[in-house]
Amino acid sequence: MASVTLTPQRPRRRARTAEPTPYDFRRPIQLSREHQRTLQLGFDGFARQATTVFTSSLRTVCTVALVGIEQRTYAEYVDSLGVSTYLTLFSADPMPGTGVLEIPLFATMSCVDHMLGGPGSDEQPDRPLTEIEDGVIRGLVERLLGEMRYSLEGIVALEPTVTGVEYSPQFAQVAAAADVMVVVTFDLRIGERGHRMSVCLPFSGLLPHLTNASGSGAVSDRERAQRAESATLLQAQFNRVPVAVAVRFRPISLDPADLAELRPGSVVRLTHPASAPLDVTVAGTTFAHATAGARGQRLAALIVTTPEENS
Known part of the structure; x- marks a missing residue:
């Protein structure tokens, strides 16, 4: 039985449908x-x-x-x-x-x-x-x-x-x-x-x-319905995008010398009041506040309101 060798064919280029037209930069096209x-x-x-x-x-x-x-x-x-x-x-x-x-x-x-x-x-x-x-x-x-x-x-x-x-x-x-x-x-x-x-x-x-x-x-x-459907799908995809959320104390400032002296067991004094809730942030922007707690074997944060939000 004779063997047949298949050689891969190069993909054909799409036929050119229109000739290029010169563009006059002195008169830009304004009609979109x-x-x-x-x-x-x-x-x-x-x-x-x-x-x-x-x-x-x-x-x-x-x-x-x-x-x-x-x-x-x-x-x-x-x-x-x-x-x-x-x-x-x-x-x-x-x-x-x-x-x-x-x-x-x-x-x-x-x-x-x-x-x-x-x-x-x-x-x-x-x-x-x-x-x-x-x-x-x-x-x-x-x-x-x-x-x-x-x-x-x-x-x-x-x-x-x-x-x-x-x-x-x-x-x-x-x-x-x-x-x-x-x-x-x-x-x-x-x-x-x-x-x-x-x-x-x-x-x-x-x-x-x-x-x-x-x-x-x-x-x-028809186009108006397609645009509405696209907007709905886009909104649904945005709602499923994962976002990194951090629960933080209020930041403090330390001198380079103090940072160099930090050792295991060192105590860093925070300016965060013990009664104040923690900041819930996304990309460095605070959008909520929470108190620390636990849920089962894991730490958790309970979203709370602040006195400013209640007033």
């Missing part, structure tokens, strides 16, 4: 994962509601899906947009600053075409909207802002109000070029055609509300 998670819960709900708004308004199958939430400067956000687009500027009360709802101009024209009974063809004019077209799309935008207010009410009591419309990102003076913004990107599909839609909010105004929402538990019911 907890903040992103809080925003994701809110804007996921907004995407679902926006799907209903587009589908009912255009009378065609539309979908809106959340793509990502990023921290960018306003200059970077403007550079990521097309030369011409449809920017709705809105006040973000109670947050200071101005927010932006951006829908590509082609998608905006397609929406107007559908709402006026057209087929929403693949050829749309690249020009600013007329007064009639602007009035038609304004109703859709206001419905979207209303759904945003509803979806973000767990984070901030937002009251968005349209303050203006701009077609050139370079002329939209929303914030300074270096101001940090929160950019939320969505995939908008009208029929079979996909578009990129985005929301831009000032980070400085949003941060206090994110901190409060994250601390107050702006999470799902």
Whole structure:
């Protein structure tokens, strides 16, 4: 019978799932994962509601899906947009600053075409909207802002109000070029055609509300139950941790010469009164008092109250 020799195989390295991205130390990331998670819960709900708004308004199958939430400067956000687009500027009360709802101009024209009974063809004019077209799309935008207010009410009591419309990102003076913004990107599909839609909010105004929402538990019911269970388990483990407890007389001070003269049979005079209870300490901290005694064949300490505690 032939013998078979097995050679140990080296464990395979886990396949790399993402490429490393450069980190700019001049502009540290301020949007934490907890903040992103809080925003994701809110804007996921907004995407679902926006799907209903587009589908009912255009009378065609539309979908809106959340793509990502990023921290960018306003200059970077403007550079990521097309030369011409449809920017709705809105006040973000109670947050200071101005927010932006951006829908590509082609998608905006397609929406107007559908709402006026057209087929929403693949050829749309690249020009600013007329007064009639602007009035038609304004109703859709206001419905979207209303759904945003509803979806973000767990984070901030937002009251968005349209303050203006701009077609050139370079002329939209929303914030300074270096101001940090929160950019939320969505995939908008009208029929079979996909578009990129985005929301831009000032980070400085949003941060206090994110901190409060994250601390107050702006999470799902399942996550809240998991956190409560983890806290209960942690408390149970703490109650089982052994702690070294000492019962001591009050300390005294001795000179090095007195310590050197100590011999078996030497008597050390204590300052602890004979009627005073002993100190019960943990890690040098006194938390109770006791009197010495015995229980069976072992010494014991009976916890007692002190005159100061009785008064």
